Amino acid sequence: MSSKSGRSINIYALTWRLPIIFWQFIFFVGPVLFMVAMSFFLVKNYRMTEAFEFVNWSKMLSRGYFWDSYWYTVFIASVSTTCAMCLAFPAAFALAFRASESTRRWAIFLLIIPFFTSYLVRTFSWFVILSESGVVNAILGYIGLGPYTMLNTNFGTLVGYMTLTLPLVVILQTVTMANIDKTLVEAARNLGCRPLATIWQVILPLSKTGLIIAAIFCFILSFGDFVAPFYLGGSQEPTLPILILDTTKSGQQWPRAAVVAIMMMLTLFAIAFTGIALAYRKRKGAK
């Protein structure tokens, strides 16, 4: 039914196939490739001139502040990923194995909502809630604790990252675990596997692929977010996105921002690639 590929030109088929090719080549591949090219351009007197020089690369990569920022971003995004995966797991476990089908569907629908609400507004809301005299410290004050400084700390940054990533991670983990064949879990219990051992021996291996994909998405989101570290973390230690922001907005140094952006993309590619390789490695061996 599908392939009429033998015929020379099928106008009907091309009508549906070509729009996205044109559009994405001009407005997606174009920008990304141009950004790579731009990292070799020169800036003189606040004007960018097209060139092919490695000066931006050598300048950026030889600066200590770039590498400080780089490793800090990798570190904080890793911590964020670990936190999100661990915090989400019990909830996803409950939703996947203990909740009814309809509860699960409702929970997932509710967790989708935050994606379509302004992340900025939510971050600002945390800013107010977590401030020195904010809601959290007020509540803690009633039981004689605090006040604690939560803003402009790594904790603040992490709260922001969790706001961004937790709903997605819970959804992905829930869907992954809900798709596990329940009889396998029951079989393990039936064979005398204790509950915790069942999670470790049966559920985790079976949901490995989905969990790794959740972790990759979580890392990408945290790694690329400038709002949480900027507003809640106070950007004392600027992350790479903040570096891009500063370099682009204030310094007009687009080529250097491009260097940072490319370094970010390479890092993400490497991590996504390793993750996916890990996720599918054992499956292939088993086949």
Added chain:
Amino acid sequence: MKANRTLNVILGIYVALIFVFVFAPIIFSMIFSFNSQRFPTIPLGEFSTEWYAKILADPDVWEAALNSLIVSTSTAVIATFLGFCTAYSDYRYNFRFKGPYLALILLPPTIPLIIMALAMLAWFSKIGMSGQLYSIVIAHSVLTAPFAMAVIRLRLNQMDPDLEAAAWNLGGSEWATMRHVIIPFCKPAIFSGLFLTAAVSFDEFAVSWFVSGLNKTLPVIILEIVQGNIDPQVNAIGTFVFLISMTLVVLAQVFFASRQLKSTRT
């Protein structure tokens, strides 16, 4: 069994706590928007619509709202069109380089927005298209087309694979079949895609901020206010944006659900 029940209760409380964390900022933002205090805390101040009055009197906010409306509706139309074409191509045809073809549409959301923003800004400047409302529309349609594609592709999966051939068999050309069978069948998903892409576009700030120039959308206004100071106006605008986004998402879900209902009935 008793231990099991205790565990269930603990897990239930834990899930509830996760939801509290996720929804606390949204709900507090709404509460703060009606609160007289400049630095809201507990106990709350008096009920006040001061912040709403303030934003309603601000012509910048009105202009931004109009811009947001134009951007999100235009984005929705373009992204859903692109998404539909791609979903149908993927459903109907097998061809060489299909993997890269699909990557072309599915990749943008996996790249951090700040990078897309920089790349778009540089490219639009290069080709002389920067600083316009349509620059935001173009950038947003690249970012949101995959969402429309996914929703429509799922719908096509539910279609009886013989349906299209049945229409040809009854004398419909491929074009007529597209018009009288494929599009009517996908209609709920098309609406779902329109609302979904509009909602994503309506909230996006990073790319908008970079490429918009002087044409600010609501999220860009919020960003600029937040950069300056603590100003509860943000909560008022935020609540307003939230309500619009929610309406769009709920509408998308209604179409999504109605179509699932229909498919379970058949």
Added chain:
Amino acid sequence: MSAPLVIFDKVQKTFGDFVAVKELDFEIREGEFLAIMGPSGCGKTTTLRMLAGLEAPSVGEIRLNGEIMNDVAPHERDTPLVWQSLALFPFLTARENVEFGLKMRGVDKAERKERALKWLGKMGILEFADRDISTLSGGQKQRVALARSLVMEPQILLLDEPLSALDAHLVIRMQAVLTDLQRELGITFVYVTHSQSEAFAMADRVVIMGNGEIAQIGSPKDIYRAPANQFVAEFVGRNNILSGTVTKLTDDTARITTPSGEFTVPTNDVLLIEGHTASFVISADLVHISIDKPVGDNAAKCKLISEEFVGSMVTLFLEDAQGHEFKVQMQERELSKFDLNSGDEIWLSWDTSSAHVLNEG
């Protein structure tokens, strides 16, 4: 004999390396009810789809009314198909479904409605005209699908296992509906099925396909009584197949020695050579049973293994001393004259004229 409406002229169809149809060379006559039958994957559906233009032949020609159809697009043909999945448009009502083909052909609104209602009436589902497809029962949907194809008033109607989704009792009803319709309209029906009972109950002629080739074409009776080869004999079932060596040839009979005994069969123009192997079949309903050894050439002593009742018919499954299986079909009241239990030994016998020699091995 009526003129050929469709001619398959040395048609082949390959999908990459996979050969779906090896070589088809047959005719479909005007006004006949033709069933194409075979196991799944035998190429029967591909054959039908080629006729509807949904697949193009890789080699050969398909002619309809003498015109070569190979390059005619599906929508330019007049070969409506009733689909296995029915493929009704879920977003249209029953009447709109029936109108669809007319709409595509540019028939105006009033006439469309009139003709659709006429056909819905003919199929006895007029009261469901404005109902949503999803609210109809399986049998009603089936009738909508038929009406949707027949409203085009085609010369030929293609049916691809249309009854496979129905309950058994509905299948019998729909078979009657289909044969009545075909006789009344006088148009050609091409009916693809894997079900022998459907094909034999309705068709004037049956095409048996196996492995992308035609194994036999003939009336249901021909195929049942005189299967052309081992494949057909086995596919049709309800047959006893015996193989052995030809030991003696006369003008019109042959003596064949098998592990189960020595039997006489009519040669029926099949080329048999003394000393070579040959196979023959005897329909299960032509085998007699007796307690004592019968007189005559063809008899075998067997042990009763089991019985299977379908309505008033019973099938006995037996085994001879060599373990070869025999089947006997008879009326239940006939069987009740004997008092048989599993394990009892009885004699089977048949007339020489009941045996049928198979072509090839």
